[in-house]
Amino acid sequence: MNTLLDEYYRYDLHNAGFIERKHSIGEENTLIYGIAQSGKTSLIKSYLLSHKKSTYLYFDCRDCRLDINELNGSLKTFCRDNKISILALDNYNESIELFELDQIILSSEEALELPFHTIRLELLDYEEFLAFESKFDSTALNHFFQLGGFPAMHKIASEDRVLYLQNILNRALEPIEFSILSQASKMVTQKVSAFNLYERLKGERKISKDKLYLHLQSLFDRGYLKSLGKFNHPSAVKKLYLCDIAIKHALVLQKHFGRIFENLVFSELDKRHVECYYDEGIDFYLPQRGQIIIASPFANEHALFKKVEALEAFIVSNRVREVIVVTMNLESTLSHPVSRIEMIPFERWALGDDT
Known part of the structure; x- marks a missing residue:
């Protein structure tokens, strides 16, 4: 395991073209969470690159070469022997044991119960989106409607964007979650209950109500799906929204500009809490x-x-x-x-x- 850790320690991090976000990492232990491709890794690398290379260790916990048991037995010693003061664990696996260090930075799709400073990194709002535009003119708004808030979409060729986003979602979600998100993309801005989604999906695949409710809640918890309650009626059916309109573009052919526009307005309100x-x-x-x-x-x-x-x-x-x-x-x-x-x-x- 020391060989792999040494490999990561010697890596030169690259974060070309990084554009500042509204959030930044300070000097305290920090957890950054948000959906796949929200910009967590870029934010971490930007912070690390402002420090001397020998003072930090960064690695991605999704690396299939990592053996968690071996890692837990060697990581603390490796950091001590190399005088590492900042440990950054991207896509953190909760089986990895944490220990005292000057600073630990974690990223995850979900909020974790840790005594860390927490940053929920949303996708780009319109103001942040403009910073990613090569020029600010009358085409910017139309571009926002096409690309949505995923930061990486600016670097993807237009003909590849749909498949790129489909691949991202396929990797980040379980198959049932992908099906739920696809169905939800057809129902944005509508009043939708979990039972409504179950009725739609049971005709497409074999699924129990309990399993659907569990995975649906996970999509809400991680922020892929959003909901809006009725005023003074907390038990009323909620309206359903996507975290970003680009998901609708990528998963369904059905277009309804009025609903897309309403989802955009909701997203701006939601990102500002x-x-x-x-x-x-x-x-x-x-x-x-x-x-x-x-x-x-x-x-x-x-x-x-x-x-x-x-x-x-x-x-x-x-x-x-x-x-x-x-x-x-x-x-x-x-x-x-x-x-x-x-x-x-x-x-x-x-x-x-x-x-």
Whole structure:
């Protein structure tokens, strides 16, 4: 095992073209978790490369040459003998025993119960996405709709992106989880229960309810799937969203721009940890801000007035201050008796201070 550790210790790390993210690693023990290809490895390597090479050891725990029992018997001694102060275990396996060291950095798809500083690394939001663009012009938004938030997609040729993402998901997920995610991709923004998914999938493959519920929960826990509850109705069926629209592009042919657009709006709110809910006729209600947000890429004023009229009781009873309609490119402020209506293009809304 020392031979393998020595091989990793001698490696020169490469992290070409790294672009700063909104999160960074400090000097404390740190756990970074997030879905596959969210940028965890790049963040770790960027931090390590700012230190003297002899002070750190990095290795990927997925390496099939690693024998966990042998590793547990030699890792601490190896670090001591080589005066290693920073140990980085990418794709950490919980069977690997940890020990006292100046700093330990771990990455995982899931949050782990460790007394470490924790970073949940989400996929790129629109602001981060722009930093990955070679130029910032009117094509950036359309590019975001095509690529989504996976950082690596900028480096993949357009004709290879679908298969690239399919391969990533196939490696990261169990077969049943891949099937669940594929089915969920057809149902984004809809009210979907675990039983609904079970009914859809049982016609395609033999599966028990318990097994489906277990793997479905794992997809939520790791962040591949997201859900949105109904305001003041915690037991109501939740709306279903993907962590990124690129997954829908990669797994299903079915296109519905309105649903993709709503998923994009949800993702921006979710990445900023904004408290929100849905209600009948309301895409997103933000109680702490007194806002209703409606995702309507091609809104028109007449339809908006009719929609707001139907929501008057909710607006009045919950003291909603404004209705924000996120559009593709329409911009306007409308006067309405019960609430201010603001139409804002997605680009300006996503980059605004109060998103």
